[in-house]
Amino acid sequence: MMIRDALDDAHQNETPIRLNRLNRNIQQAQETVYNFLLEIVKKWPPEEVLLEFKRLFIYHVESISADAMQAIYDIVFSNNEEEFRNTLKRCCYILVNNWDATRNYKPIQDLVVVFTDPSINRNTASPTLKRLRHWLDEFVKSSDYEELKLFVSRYEEKERGPWVSRYTSYLLVPQYIDLKNPIEQREAARALSKQLKDRFKFDLAMYIARSQSNAPSKRIPKNPTALGEEVLRLIKAIVAKRGPFSYANLANIFVNQTQNLPYSKFKQSIQQYLIFSVENQEFVETLRAKLTEKLDTLYESHDDEIVTSALTLRTCNRVIDYLTTENQTEPSQLFVLLLSQGNPITLVVALLKIILICKHSRTHLEARIAELIRYYQNYPEDECAWVVNFLEVFTVTFAIHAENVQYNLIKMKVDEVQLSPNIFDPDKYRIFSQLKREIKTDLLPLLLNPEADVIDSETNGTGEALLE
Template identity: 40%
Template sequence: MFRASPNNRRNSSPSPSSRSREQILEDAQEIIYDCLLQAVHHQSPAEALELFRSIFIDPVGNVTEPHSLAVQEIGFGNNRAVFLNTLQRSCYILLNNWELSRNHSFASQLIDLFATVHRPTLTLPPWKIRIRQWLQTFLESQDYQDLVFFTERLQPPSVLPSPDVNLQSTDKPWTDRYAYYFLVPQYENGNNSQEQRDMARKLSSQMRFRFKLNLAMYVAHSQRSHLNSKQTSPLNGQLQSHAKHRDNHANHVNPTGLGDETLRLIKLIVMRGGFFSHGNIAHIFQGQVEGLDYFSYKRSLIKYLIFSLQDKSAIQQFEILMAAKLDLVYVDYENEIITKVLQQRTCNQVVKLLICEDGKTPSELFVLLLSQGGALTLVIMLLKLTLISPTVRNYLDLQVAHLVRYYQQFPPADCEWFAYFLDVLSVTFTIHAEGVNYTLIDNGTAAASATPDPDRNAEPAAQLSLGDLRLEEDNNRVTAADLVLAKRLDRYQIFSQVSPATINSLDLVSDREDDGDTELLPASF
């Protein structure tokens, strides 16, 4: 292969003039970053904010200050992309450092600064006119909306909105409760600055940890009151989607929109244990497909996804459609032996087919499953994929984020079924995540003790799915099998235990006022 000689490489380099201009702009950017870093490390947040204002919002053109000369160079260079990149990264430098130092209030003050931006006038120097025009462009961009999104969530836990909100009782979009999905594209986008990606990843982790902890606390406290309540029917506690469901302890709200069905869903998922647990089935599948050619692997993967699912008519349609689509995936490798890399890429493609095939709208398979009440069915398929290829999780979150963006344009009343899917997805993956352990225990009643449950560790065929768990007012959908399973689930209590590592990893816990939570976490109820 031809390799360039030193002379060839020298001749292909940028001309001195163009390279000099690029280098000047890069140096100007670094001067601004360094000045801001020095300010956040050695000055007060108010002084750092004032420095930011003097650089970007109202540059004074002081020739004695390095940062003033730097922003003038960018203005003279007439390069809008460089200015916008510098502005955006500078914002995240401030936000990252204020978040670490717990100076959350200055995040909102940063946004307030942009409200003072004036439109350019002809009396200004040309470089200042350009900067004001670029600022107007930034304020109209998605990048600015992302910045506002961050600042709204960089608040002390005491002022964060309750997770138990009525989706139609707030001025914010109904998708705001699933905001952590909006963070995924930000930390997955390699074009974003490292500061923005780090902040997005950290904030996403914090929000997931908060959900995990809130769910565990809700389970513990709701069952305390649940044991004292009289149940007259296994249909008690029907799902009232996205309504308020507070237990007797005011500080422990249901972080989902599932209402009391949250407990039944957790029981249904945790009940799937023993030999036929999803983790064990995934391990068996991995052993069985080792050494298979790729074509056979794709067929086996479909069988693995539908294993033990109950809705035969929907599953038959799914199998035919998925096979047709999967036949078109990596056809050049069909005679090769499956590898870990190929398996990972294939699982990513299956997630794409299941969620958002075109990267914008719901896929055909997504509509097929959810239109037949198969939210839990789809979620279990996605869980199975992550169990055989853990790296799929980020790609899954990215695809779900596309759908959240898509459905954001519709009224909340039209999207309750989609919000239900998101809640089931969150609960299911939280239960299978590390940090909180959920187990089922007998509730200790005489009736329950006298009647053993033979199906608890039975083959999956004996473990009914309860459809999508929504026992609607239309009782025509509630079958005898649903009633039997609901009665079985109600005989159990959930034991939830949060590990100390989970508590320590959640920054907001250290900021909470002591309300007695700590001693409740490791206890069973």
């Protein structure tokens, strides 16, 4: 019995040792492939890098690097599809990051097209190649490939593509907050999201400046929103909330007044803060009733504790969930209820108020917006027009309250007799935007002088250099 026990123990110990050895071998193989691609992407022309990528992953033949070819074989032979997928993703984003850093965007488009190669679906007698092609086919069908395709959205004509392409900056957010993604993917997603947001802010500022000038209509830049001329009235209404009752000032008052409050009182205060100065009483009653129901039991074990920044962050994130999507799959009941009660600006302002008291919730909010977009993405735009309208108002509102652009209203007409001094008439005001330090100064003359020539897209190319 003692000999048998010893043999059993030896066999049991052998399995984890073998697994550890296999994992080390896979990691070494992965590093071999990563290092090879990092070396050639910095030295070779993009078309040659793409050809080598196809030789490794698509054709699995005639690579210039025998070590990299063997490494791919070892990964496939290990029969671990998850590790192969991780390897493939990281390799893709190594190329994306390096080409993006040098503003070489065409190869990124070509990389996405690589996975439409018909050879992926061809039959083969080779077991290794058969497994490789099956895994590639599964990758193409996966959300991972959809995420990769987001990186070419900047080159698509938005009016020709699906309506969700207008919101790529939000769809990228889940990629860069997911710690399971390769660091290269997260960095690429964060960088592109910022570029797209900056591009939108710049295009919006240019459109505002031009559309209010006497420039010929053909010289007015394209409206970057789907709101038409109503975007000007929307912006005026948002910017009009200045002075002591501005959203930023109200947020500062709230933060100061809730310091050192017990958490139970803080939860009551945040409800009052969100509905303060809201004129739509139906919205107020719905929001108050539903939030009270949710917040009363939220983190109630902390009710008697003094509210902390960590507790504030968690609470703001939960309120965002209540107002958007609670299960990260479908819209929350409150989201649908509030939008069904009229103008989306009321809900958007509630979300803005949350971010103004807790800026660290911004990424969480954008991730939830991405999940809402994913839920509705298969609907035709006309069937979910109310959601698209919300997204447009949301995008414009948060662009107006960006850290690097300041919008102001200037009254262009002085009334001789002001019959209704408390009524805001947007037609009597013009919007002026001013750039802050975050955006490079080569944009300043264009925004501060609305009568300057519009940038000619034929001579400016994609215009990416303006924002980076």
